[in-house]
Amino acid sequence: MQIEKKIEDGILTLKISGRLDTNTSPQLEAEIPQTDLSGIVFDLSGTEYMSSAGLRVLLGAQKRMIACGGSMRILSPNATVREVFDITGCSSIFTIE
Amino acid sequence: MKRRIAIFAAALGIYAAILTAVWEIGTRQAREKTEWQLDYGVIDFHDTVAGAIDTMLGHVARIAVRHIDHVQPMTMKRMSEGAKALDIDEVNIVNRNGEIIASNDPLCLGTVMAGDPVMDAFMALTNGTVATVSQPFRTSARNPGFRAKYLGAAFPGGDGFVQVGLDERRLAKMLPAVLGYIFDEWLFGKTGFYLCADVKTGRLISNPSRHRNEAATLEETGYDRSEASQYEIVLNGKEYGETFTQTLFGEKCYCRAFLYGEHVFVAALPEREYYDSRNEFAVVFGASLFVVIFGFAFFADRLFGYSQRLKRFYAAEEARLAKDFSIAKTIQSAALPAGECDSPYFMISAAMAPAREVGGDFYDHFPVDDTHEAFLVADVSGKGITAALYMMNAKTLIKEILQKCRDPAEAFTRANAELCANNKANMFLTAWVGVLDMETGVMTYVNAGHNPPLLVRAGADKPEFMREKSGCMLSFMDGVKYKSYSLQLASGDIVFLYTDGVTEAQDVQERFFGEDRLAAAVAEAPRTARAMCDAVRARVAEFADGAPPADDLTVLALEFKAAAEYSVCSFAPEQASIAKASAFVEEKLAEGECPQRVKTAIGIILDEILSNIVRHSKASGFEVDVEFTVSPRGVKVVFIDDGEPYDPLSHKDPDTTLSAADRPIGGLGILMVKKMADEVSYRRTRNRNFLTVFKNFGAPDGAAAQGDGK
Numbered sequence: 132m133q134i135e136k137k138i139e140d141g142i143l144t145l146k147i148s149g150r151l152d153t154n155t156s157p158q159l160e161a162e163i164p165q166t167d168l169s170g171i172v173f174d175l176s177g178t179e180y181m182s183s184a185g186l187r188v189l190l191g192a193q194k195r196m197i198a199c200g201g202s203m204r205i206l207s208p209n210a211t212v213r214e215v216f217d218i219t220g221c222s223s224i225f226t227i228e
Numbered sequence: 229m230k231r232r233i234a235i236f237a238a239a240l241g242i243y244a245a246i247l248t249a250v251w252e253i254g255t256r257q258a259r260e261k262t263e264w265q266l267d268y269g270v271i272d273f274h275d276t277v278a279g280a281i282d283t284m285l286g287h288v289a290r291i292a293v294r295h296i297d298h299v300q301p302m303t304m305k306r307m308s309e310g311a312k313a314l315d316i317d318e319v320n321i322v323n324r325n326g327e328i329i330a331s332n333d334p335l336c337l338g339t340v341m342a343g344d345p346v347m348d349a350f351m352a353l354t355n356g357t358v359a360t361v362s363q364p365f366r367t368s369a370r371n372p373g374f375r376a377k378y379l380g381a382a383f384p385g386g387d388g389f390v391q392v393g394l395d396e397r398r399l400a401k402m403l404p405a406v407l408g409y410i411f412d413e414w415l416f417g418k419t420g421f422y423l424c425a426d427v428k429t430g431r432l433i434s435n436p437s438r439h440r441n442e443a444a445t446l447e448e449t450g451y452d453r454s455e456a457s458q459y460e461i462v463l464n465g466k467e468y469g470e471t472f473t474q475t476l477f478g479e480k481c482y483c484r485a486f487l488y489g490e491h492v493f494v495a496a497l498p499e500r501e502y503y504d505s506r507n508e509f510a511v512v513f514g515a516s517l518f519v520v521i522f523g524f525a526f527f528a529d530r531l532f533g534y535s536q537r538l539k540r541f542y543a544a545e546e547a548r549l550a551k552d553f554s555i556a557k558t559i560q561s562a563a564l565p566a567g568e569c570d571s572p573y574f575m576i577s578a579a580m581a582p583a584r585e586v587g588g589d590f591y592d593h594f595p596v597d598d599t600h601e602a603f604l605v606a607d608v609s610g611k612g613i614t615a616a617l618y619m620m621n622a623k624t625l626i627k628e629i630l631q632k633c634r635d636p637a638e639a640f641t642r643a644n645a646e647l648c649a650n651n652k653a654n655m656f657l658t659a660w661v662g663v664l665d666m667e668t669g670v671m672t673y674v675n676a677g678h679n680p681p682l683l684v685r686a687g688a689d690k691p692e693f694m695r696e697k698s699g700c701m702l703s704f705m706d707g708v709k710y711k712s713y714s715l716q717l718a719s720g721d722i723v724f725l726y727t728d729g730v731t732e733a734q735d736v737q738e739r740f741f742g743e744d745r746l747a748a749a750v751a752e753a754p755r756t757a758r759a760m761c762d763a764v765r766a767r768v769a770e771f772a773d774g775a776p777p778a779d780d781l782t783v784l785a786l787e788f789k790a791a792a793e794y795s796v797c798s799f800a801p802e803q804a805s806i807a808k809a810s811a812f813v814e815e816k817l818a819e820g821e822c823p824q825r826v827k828t829a830i831g832i833i834l835d836e837i838l839s840n841i842v843r844h845s846k847a848s849g850f851e852v853d854v855e856f857t858v859s860p861r862g863v864k865v866v867f868i869d870d871g872e873p874y875d876p877l878s879h880k881d882p883d884t885t886l887s888a889a890d891r892p893i894g895g896l897g898i899l900m901v902k903k904m905a906d907e908v909s910y911r912r913t914r915n916r917n918f919l920t921v922f923k924n925f926g927a928p929d930g931a932a933a934q935g936d937g938k
Contacts, residue, residue, distance in 0.1 A: 150831070153839035154807050180828045182835035183897035211828045218903040219896045220884020 133177075134162055141169035148177030151185030160188045167199040176207035181215050193224060204228055232529050239525035246521075247514050254506035261502045262482050267468050269416035269495035270484040274463050276411075277403075277424075277488055281377065282362050284402070285392055288314045289360065289381035292390045299323050299388035300330075307332035317376060318393030324354050324386070335370045344369065350378075356386030364462075365396050365489050377489070399489040403433050412437045419501045423449060423476075423494040433491065439477050450475045451483075451494065460485040460492055473499075553613075557582070560616050563623065565593055568758065572855055573666035576603055577757035578784035579765060581729070581777070588615025588657070589727045589780035590623050596634050598911060598920070599666050602627075605725040605784050606659035606702075607678065618655045622647060622702070626659070636661045636674040637712035640702065644676070644710070647703035656704040660725055662786065667913070669717040669788055674710050677701035679728055682750050684760070686720030691750045693743065694723075717788040724750055724760055729781030733768045736775045741768055757785035801847045801869075806838045809852050813865065816854040822863060826923050829904045830865060833921055836897035837867050837876075845871025845917070862906065862924040869917050875910045876919065877902070 132149035145162055149155065163171070171192055175181075189205070196203040205227045208216065216222040292314060296302070299321060311319045311332040321330040326342035341347035346369060352358045361380045368374040375396040382389045394402075403424070411422040411434040424434035425446035430453075432445060443449040451474050453460075459472045469484040474496070476483075481496040560582075569576040578591040588608030596602050608615045608622065625646055630639040640661065647657075660678040664671045675698040682691040699710040717723070726746065733741040746764065753763035761783045768781065799805035813834055817827050834852070841850050853866035881902075882895040902908055907922035 152806075152810075152831070152835040153842075154803065154835075180832055182832045182839075183900050184835065184839060186896055186900075211825075211832075214904075215832065215900060218900055220886075223885075224887065 132158060134159060135174075136162055142172060143168050143170070144172040144174060146174040146177060150179045150181075151188075152180070152182040153184040156182075156184035156188045159185065160191070163188070163192055163195070168196070168201050170202040170204070171196060172204045172206060174206045175209070175212055178208065178212055180209075180211045183219075186215065186219060186221060189225065190221070202226070231532055235525050235529045235532070236522075239521050243517060243521045246517055247510070250513055251506075251510050254509055255503075258502035258506045262497055262499075263471060265417045265420060265497055265501070266471055266482060266484045266495060269420050269422070269497065270463075270468050270486065272416060273411070273422050273493055273495050274486055274488070277493065281394070281399075281402075282379065285316075285362065285377065285379035285394060286360050286381065288316050289379050289390050289392045292319060292392065293381050293383055296321060296383075296390060299383055302330040304330075304332060304334060314392070316392050317395040317398060318378075318391075320391040320393075321388065322350070322353075322380070322391055323388045326351050326354070328391075329388075333370075339370065350380045350389065350391060353380050353382040353389040354386050356382070358382065368393075375489075396489045399491065403491065412440070416495065417497060417501050420495060420497040423451065423496065425451075425492055425494075427487065427490050427492050442477055446492070446494075449477060453492075456483070456485060459483075460487050462487050556613060556616060560620070563620055564590060569593055571601070571666070573789055574601060574664060575757045575787040575789065576601075576784065577761045577787075578605075578782070579761055580780065580782040581765070582616075582780045583611055583729070583777045588612075588619050589729060589782040590619050591725070591782050591784045592623055592627060593784070593786075594627055594631070596631055596663055598909070598918075599913065600634065600663050601666060602630050602636070602661060602663045603725070603784060603786050604659055604661035605678070605727055605782050606657050607727040607729075607780070607782070608657040609655050611780060614653060615655070618653065619657070622657055622659075626661070630661070630663075634663070635712070636663050636672055637710045640674050640676055640699065640710040641708070644700075644702050644704075644708050645706065648706040651703050656701045658701050662723060662725075664717070664786065664788065669719075669721075670714055671717050671723065671788075672712050672714040674712045675699060676710060677704070679726060679731060681726070682724040682747065683715070684722040684724060684750060684755065686718060686755070689751065691724065691747055693747070719789060720755065721788050722755060722757060722760060723786045723788075724764075725782075725784040725786075726764070727780060727782040729777065729779040730764065730768055730783065732779060733772050733781065734775055734778060735771050735773055738775075741771050745771065755787075757787040760785045798849055798851050800849055801842050801845070801871075803839075803842055805850075806835065806842060809838055809850075810834055813852060813854055817863065820854075820856045820863060823925055826863065826925055829923055830863065830921075833901050833904055833923075834865065834867075836901050837919060837921075840876065840897060841867065841869045841871060845869050845874060847871030857922070860924050862922055864920060864922045867917075867919040867921070870915060871917060873912050874917055875912070877908060877910050 132147065132151060132155035135146035137144050143164070145159070147159065151159060173189065193203050203226065205225050208227060216225065216227065292310065295310070302321065307319055307330055311317065318336070319332050320328045320336055322341060323329050326340050328336050328339045331337050342351050346366065349363065350361050353361055359382055363378045365375055365377045368376055376393040377396070378391055378393045380389045380391040411424060414422055421436040422434055423432065423446065425432045430445040430447050432443060432449070435443065439449070446453065456472060456474060459470050461467065461469050463469070463486045469486055471482050471484055474481055474483050476496050480499040482499065483494050483496045485492055485494045564580060567578050576593050578593070580589050580591055582589065588611055589606070591605045593601065593603035604626065606619070606622065608619045626639065626643050629642050629646070630636065633639050633642065640659070658678040659676045660673065660681055662671050662673040675696065677698055677700055680693040680695045683694050684691040696713045700708045731741055731743055731746055745767065749764045749767040750760060753760040764783050765781070799809050810831065813830065814827070817830060838850070841847055847869040850867065850869040853868070855864040855866070857864055876898045879895070879898055881899050901921065905921040906924045909920045911918045
């Protein structure tokens with residue numbers, strides 16, 4: 132997994148390529164700062180698939196954003212990842228674009 | 229039609245042959261009787277006529293002897309007067325020397341008889357021993373124009389004799405008087421009659437009374453002298469003439485004729501006398517024979533007809549039965565599982581060849597549960613439909629019970645009770661069942677009176693019979709409890725089951741194939757289940773060499789494959805192992821032409837499950853198996869760990885409708901596994917957790933994996 136990270140106007144954008152699974156999700160978790168952000172964007176266009184470990188990271192980020200009044204968006208998940216969102220009911224929680 | 233013609237032609241031939249033979253015999257008998265009767269008739273006729281003449285002449289001569297008193301010369305006048313008185317043609321007085329010393333014929337005087345070739349016979353009268361001497365008609369010695377019959381009567385003391393002679397020409401006048409028409413009424417046999425006629429004039433002297441008015445002459449009777457005269461002979465006491473045929477009074481007669489004086493005498497026997505009886509017999513016999521022979525032919529024909537109709541009927545019945553049996557065979561074959569079953573853990577190959585269209589043998593193999601496979605062979609007593617029906621019942625029952633209770637001994641005990649309770653036909657079966665634990669290679673087995681199977685160890689040269697103490701046959705005795713044995717199989721070991729159709733197969737000399745040949749065939753066979761079955765069947769067929777099988781023949785070989793041959797990998801229970809296991813599985817999936825969609829799903833599933841194991845199980849290690857399945861096409865991944873008993877499927881699914889704030893972070897992994905896999909199952913055995921996930925390949929890669937890589 133590779134993560135491209137950039138911050139613009141207080142919005143953190145993380146572009147994730149490869150697999151987001153038990154092995155790699157701690158890396159992603161580490162990229163998410165504990166400080167307040169106005170927003171966070173996960174670009175999943177390069178994500179092959181995501182396991183519940185990845186989902187857990189996303190769910191944690193979502194909770195953080197709700198707590199600090201920021202927003203979170205998920206961009207371009209592939210069919211597999213979208214299926215995972217659907218299965219777990221996360222489609223209704225996340226803002227997916 | 230040909231058959232009918234043949235039968236009746238044969239009957240006609242036999243009929244004609246018998247009738248001809250009977251006719252021939254009848255004819256011969258009729259001829260013999262006719263000859264015999266004619267012999268009798270002609271002798272009787274002749275002797276009566278000749279006897280009458282002799283008697284008459286004898287009287288005349290003896291009267292003359294009494295009147296003349298002694299030998300003395302007498303005048304011709306007196307002699308002539310005497311002859312006239314006696315109504316005789318010639319009378320002579322002959323002295324002791326044979327000289328005629330007195331006669332009514334002057335020519336005769338002085339004739340000396342002694343030494344004369346014809347007359348010397350009379351000299352017997354002079355020695356005092358003979359009273360009369362008679363001679364047949366002959367020409368007179370002194371007068372060639374005179375034919376007469378002579379008779380002499382001796383004077384007392386043999387002093388001399390008187391000779392009297394009867395002119396042949398006068399016989400005609402005398403005969404009616406002498407014979408007194410007695411022959412008119414005389415018959416010989418039943419219908420034989422006599423005719424007597426003057427040779428010269430043909431006038432009849434004797435004529436059967438019933439034909440008197442029909443003929444006055446011999447010619448008028450139908451007698452043809454021009455033809456018959458050759459048969460008319462003078463009887464001499466030795467021959468009685470030859471039989472000839474004439475048509476007399478319009479009727480064919482067999483005749484004999486003789487001449488006496490100037491007369492012809494005919495004894496005639498109408499043909500009907502004897503030939504009629506032959507004809508009558510022939511008609512009656514012929515008719516009876518006709519009825520018998522043609523009646524027989526008729527029944528024979530009908531019988532052949534029936535037998536052919538029967539033959540046709542049986543042929544049709546046979547064809548119908550064959551069809552029924554072939555349908556039954558199809559049904560029975562369909563009831564048996566596939567002859568081959570290849571699994572990662574074992575390979576089964578089996579075959580059943582019924583002696584008839586359907587048989588009482590069967591084999592079966594089926595999973596008892598995820599890790600146990602049952603396999604068995606059985607032989608129902610008897611063959612044919614009854615055995616086949618019973619076999620279907622027994623097979624279903626055993627399978628049902630075994631799948632319920634899993635333990636083969638218990639299963640047989642229960643199946644036996646069930647079969648005994650419902651055994652109206654008094655049938656029974658021998659069976660051998662084995663249950664293989666696919667993971668451990670331990671085989672538990674029970675024998676119910678069946679032939680001992682062969683165990684072929686992977687490294688061993690020779691197979692060994694598994695001769696543990698057998699239980700009783702199934703359905704034989706109620707309340708029997710069966711005992712099981714167990715055996716550890718190693719990779720490559722083969723268990724070979726068979727029925728007595730193998731060991732009791734016979735060759736043309738009726739020798740049995742036997743266990744020794746079976747053991748040899750198994751030992752020589754290649755060490756795979758299928759090759760072993762094929763080899764044994766080939767050996768049996770070779771041995772039988774065309775002799776028809778007496779019994780159904782079944783073989784089943786189970787080959788155990790060790791788990792090591794599978795894509796199993798052991799991992800340490802740490803985070804890093806997940807990537808290694810993932811790489812291992814990916815590699816395997818790549819080998820199996822797995823669709824991308826499935827690879828992705830398996831990747832997620834693997835990540836979820838292994839992270840759980842690593843984090844929570846406290847296992848000392850874990851394994852991952854990958855198996856590809858054929859039907860349905862898919863992949864099975866088995867996760868095995870020796871951690872704490874944990875059935876992830878027992879968890880309640882998390883509430884996915886909660887808002888992000890209320891959602892617990894964990895618990896989604898198992899949900900994802902369940903949702904993404906097509907089948908998930910869990911079991912705990914040998915202190916291990918087994919989680920099996922199946923993913924169906926489904927539709928070809930593409931449609932379902934459209935979004936990949938976006």
